[in-house]
Amino acid sequence: MSIRRLPEHLINRIAAGEVVERPASALKELVENAIDAGAERIAVRLANGGLDRIEVVDDGCGVAPADMALALERHATSKLPDERIEAVETLGFRGEALPSIASVARLTMESRVRGADGWRRIVDNGQLAGEGPHAMPPGTAIRVEDLFARVPARRKFLRSPRSEYGACLDIVRRLAMAHPDISFSLEHDGRRTLAVQGGEGREDRVAALIDRALADNHVVVSLEREGLRLAGVASLPTFNRGVADHLYLFVNGRPVRDRLVTGAVRAAYADLLARDRHPVLALFLDVPPGEVDVNVHPAKTEVRFRDPALVRGMLVSGIKRALDDAGFRSAQRPDAASMMAWRAEPVSPTPIGRTPIFDFAAPPPAGGAGKAAIPPSFYGIPPQQSGAAAPSLSDAVRSYWSGDLSQPAPSLAPAARAEAAEAAPPDGAQFPLGVARGQVAKTYIVAEAEDGLVIVDQHAAHERLVLERMRRALAGSGVAAQALLLPEVVELDEPACDRLEARLEELREFGLELERFGPSAMLVRATPAMLGNGDTQGLVRDLADDLAQADEALTLRERLDHVAATMACHGSVRAGRVLSVAEMNALLREMEVTPHSGQCNHGRPTWVKLAHGDIEKLFGRK
Structure with a gap:
């Protein structure tokens, strides 16, 4: 269908002017024109995030030489068969994309209709700079150079080349997702960053x-x-x-x-x-x-x-x-070969090679919310002998977890379960959150306090504890890092890698050591020691997502808090993890001396209490 001028009354119904805010908006219009032209292959090339050059080449129907001048006029289009704008079925129809872009950049349009000769037309910031025959395969190639170069008021409001490239990549990704029958490729500064073949399933x-x-x-x-x-x-x-x-x-x-x-x-x-x-x-x-x-x-x-x-x-x-x-489907687990590399955790506690989930000997923070202390007898540490120095709880627990058998082993046998306990369970009256009596649904800890029943969400509670530990470590000498025996590669898209690379020093303060590994991957060399063997892939991906959402809007302190909260979520014990009674009690004791432990990092409560009177009401006793 040939290009025609729209009648005046229809022009007045159409909004006045196509918005060209940044390179991504210009690229969107050019790629949509290529799709509407019936292209089967679309190649996009960018330079400096699109600020210096945007080039879109397609193998569509092309534009005849006689129509090329008209295509660069406002309110001219080939996409409306009549005056019913509500019946448009193409991606674009305003007829203003090309003239709007040509008014703020140097635009070169080259096109050839099958069975005819090719033609080139150059417009420099609204002025015709040349035209003539041009040899090329069927299709259209449009090159936009120096966008807003002569409009400094617009150019200074553009973001960095990396940010502009990220916006361009998102545009191409969305259009390629919507049209799986078309092949798309994207090159940035001579390097191909996206390539998909046509004919794929959705x-x-x-x-x-x-x-x-x-x-x-x-x-x-x-x-x-x-x-x-x-x-x-x-x-x-x-x-x-x-x-x-x-x-x-x-x-x-x-x-x-x-x-x-x-x-x-x-x-x-x-x-x-x-x-x-x-x-x-x-x-x-x-x-x-x-x-x-x-x-x-x-x-x-x-x-x-x-x-x-x-x-x-x-x-x-x-x-x-x-x-x-x-039904019951969930995310697929790693392949069996990968799982064989992991060692199963022993059912009963053993001092050799055991890594604690909780820091039993973590010193309470200054001005802590609670005053509860963990008596050494709770861990089976013998009372002080006459003339001998009493072993400290900190020394005993650290020696136990490090595998030093010269110290007496704390008694960590489960205390409120079917198996026999080596020592009587502690008295709940000593502790505000009581003592653990069991675990429900592998998610909730049930504890008995002097004045009622306490139910704790183990993931939410531990998440808050890990966050507070990281904050204390940052205020001190920094979070200790644990080097990985084999560095792990995390594949991300290029903008996500750019965001992480810009924050490498901040992340290193948290014990997370990353390194760029090619254009679309990050290499993890160390993780925070207090997180243990967590999900490194998920942690890095969520950090990249958090930076994308709040990187520019937040101050450095707020960004550090976001990073700490994300790491704490990945480092906390998950719902579905079976805990021993000793681990449950250690969690309760740390909650009692940790500020803000009543709610998790997302504002949800970490524990609730049913007073004795509430329980009696449930059973009609009161």
Whole structure:
């Protein structure tokens, strides 16, 4: 269809001007034009994050020489068959992208229609700089150089080349996700950073662009209702991320950002995920053109639905139905060969090679909230003999965990279970949080206090304790690092690696030593010693997510607190971990002397108490 000028009354209905805010917005318009032209291969090349050069080459239908001048005029388009703008079915239709970009940069347009000669036209900041024949294969190549070079007021508000490149990469990733039948490639400063082949299935394309592990950890979403069709992939609840920036919505092949999606996803995963965790998903919604307005935002990143309640209901129902069909599936575990490298933890405590979960001898912080002390007799340390120095609790416990058998071993046999105890269980009256009597659902510690029953969430409580330990260590000599015998490689996308690389010194203060390992991977050489053998991959990924969410908005102190909280979450004992009674009691004692131990790092309570009177009411005794 040939390009034509729109009538005046229709021009007035269209918003005045395509927004070109940064290199990513210009790149979005160029790639969308290539998709609308029927391209099967699209190659993008960037220089200096797109500030110096943006080049998009496609093998689409091309533009005839006679139409090339018209393509660079405002309000000229080939994408509207008539004056019904609500019936548009292409990604772009304003007809202003090329002239808007050409007015603030040097734009070179080269195109050839199959069966005809190629033509080149150059416009430099709104002025024609030359045109003529040009030899090239069928398709179109557009090169944008020195964006905003002559508009310093706009240029100075652009971000760093790394940030601009990250925005460009996100644009290409979203468009490539929406069109799995097209091959995409992206080069930045001569280095290829993204390449996907056309003809892939939608699920394979989404996994290739978001996370390869998603291929084995997702459910397929499929639902049709009242002429609307919903499809896509959603991660299993156990495959989640720390921030909500991996929620992708596509409406009629157009990537959009809509708060409706965030609310619907939260409702669908309401009873499956903690509020601080978020799924990974890509949803594709096909809507009749008359049921959606795509002309809400000049950059076409937002849409307005005629019936938003219907769309939200579809999103919630589609995701919930897919998750229900998954049954008991959870994120896939490592392969058996990898698991053989780990040594099973002994059932009974043994002093050789044992690493404690809790710091039994951790000194209480100055001005601690509690005054409870752990009597040496609780650990089976004999009373002081006449004329002999009493062994300190700190020395005894450290000697036990280090494997020094010259010291008397503290008695750590479970004290409130079916097996015989070596010593009588301690008296709950001595401690505000009582003494452990058992564990429920491998998640909650049940303790008996003098005035009632205490139930503790072991993960939430230990998370707070680890955070406070890290804060005390930072205030002192720093967090001790534990070098890895074999450095671990964590694969991330390039912007995430850039964010971590910019914070290497801050992370080193926490005992986490990272090193750049190629363009899209980080090498972990050491982890905080107090975290033990945790999930290094998950820790680094969540740190990258946290930096993406709050890196610029927070002060250094606030960023350090965010990092500490993320590390504490990964270093804390998880729900589902069976604890011995000694470990439960050690946790309770440390909670009593640790500030803010009543709530976890996310604001949730770590323990609740049922007074004796409350229990009597439950059984009708009062």
